[in-house]
Amino acid sequence: MTYNNGKIQVEKKGITFGEKLNNGYNPMIEGVRWTDRYAMQLEKIWQYIPNWLGQIFVAIAVFIFASGIQGDWISIVVHLFKHIELHNQNYVQNETAAESSGWWTKDKNGSLLFFMTVATTSSYAIYFGIGGFLHWFYYVRQRDKSHEWKCQPEKFMSPELERHEIMIGSLSLMVVSSMSGIISWYAANDGRYLKLYYRLDEYGYVWLFLQAPIVFMYQDYLTYLTHRFYHYPLMYKWFHKLHHKYKQPTAFSVSAIHPVEILNVQLILASPMLLVPVHWILFYIILFYTYYHGIIDHSGITFKAYWWQPWQPDAIxxxxxxxxxxxxxxxxxxxxxKVTIDTTIILPKEQL
Ligand SMILES: [Zn+2]
Ligand SMILES: [Zn+2]
Known part of the structure; x- marks a missing residue:
């Protein structure tokens, strides 16, 4: 950004999505072109925002990205309404949600198509909207200061690879957001096999406090083992190689995974709902925590874990x-x- 006679001039920098592709219009990339179109306006607004407030905006943006990317907020709305109704009824006769004669047992609460449409549309809006903002904020606006924020400051993905990542990322997003649509539709129209519960003491306070670490460790260890499995030569060749095309990942890489693999991971994350009783609020807090770090870990930005997360590695x-x-x-x-087969390395960015 330069100043000329008191006027602000914004130079275009970084990877832009404005170039025409060989085959012309591409709906997947069109979603991100707004960052090109409004870069100057964004820059003009941003100069009035103090740095500390900008950092808060970024944190909020990552959180919205995490909570909305797969359309899970629709499930949350459904469970919130169930929660309110069950508490209003004061859990008459101590019945569970599955035994209740509440509205969700009537099978008339919106079609599958409706839930899937809302889940996929909202997840695309967030992927392109918030993902585009993060791209602009770091990869365009602060591109010449990459040593201050980037895990691999000397290396950037090529524009072709970045477009490839967004195309695969948006295709796989369709798979996982459709799955969220199916789950929310099922929760709103019966849901008797979902073991989520709504009253804090329903399964005792000991289980209430133990379930969060147990569910979190179960999901994370299974995802870790699955990841190792996808590194076996044939699995790597067929599925996982696609995700490893991106050697300098960005926030868009979070869903740029082969549809079979991302569905596999998503089923692991959803499985506790069918296996053990989990309070619905805790279940979604853990899920959003996992999504949040998925974005942070792929952002390519040197985000650090907080003091209260001794188990959590930094983004590097x-x-x-x-x-x-x-x-x-x-x-x-x-x-x-460390405890399975030790393959840990953590290289500070200066050594890369
Ligand atoms: Zn891998
Ligand atoms: Zn990855």
Whole structure:
């Protein structure tokens, strides 16, 4: 950005999505072109926002990205209404949600098509809207200061690869957001096989406090083992290689995974709902925590874990996995790599 006679001039920098592709219009990329179109306006607004407030905006943006990317907020709305109704009835006769004669047992609460449409549309809006904002904020606006924020400051993905990532990312998003649509539709129209519960003391306070770490460790360890499995030569060749095309991942890489693999991971994350009683609020807090770190870990930005997360590796941990392949298979608990087959490396960005 330069100043000329008191007027602000914004130079275009970084990867832009404005160039025409060989085949012309591409709906997947059109979604991100707004960052090109409004870069100057965004920059003009941003200069009035103090740095600390800008950082808060970024954190909020990542949180909205995490909570909305797969359309799970529709499930939350359904469970919130169930929660309110069950508490208003004061859990008459101590019945569980599945035994209740509440509105969700009537099978008339919206079609599958309706839930899937809302889930997929909202997830695309968030992927392109918030993903585009993060791209602009770091990869365009602060591109010339990459040593201050980037895990691999000297290396950027080519524009072709970035477009490839957004195309695969948006295709796989269709798979997982459709799955969220099916789950929310089922929760709103029966849901008797979902073991989510709504009253804090329904399964005792001991289980209430134990379930969060148990569910979190179960999901994370299974995802870690699955990730290792996808690194076996044939599995790698057929499925996982696609995700490893991106050696300098960005926030868009979070769903740029082969549809079979992303569905596999999504089923692991959803499985506790069918296996053990989990309070619905805790279940979604854990899910959003996992989504949040999925974005942080792929952002390519040197985000650090907070003091209250001693189990959580910094973003550089998974960035190193993309750069060096056969290291750091874990996601949200770094000890899995140490206690299974130790392949841990954490290279500070200065050594890269
Ligand atoms: Zn991998
Ligand atoms: Zn990855």
């Amino acid at each position: 941990f998974h960035d190193n996995h993309h750069q060096y392949f056969h290291v750091n298979y874990g996601f949200n608990i770094f000890i899995w790599d």
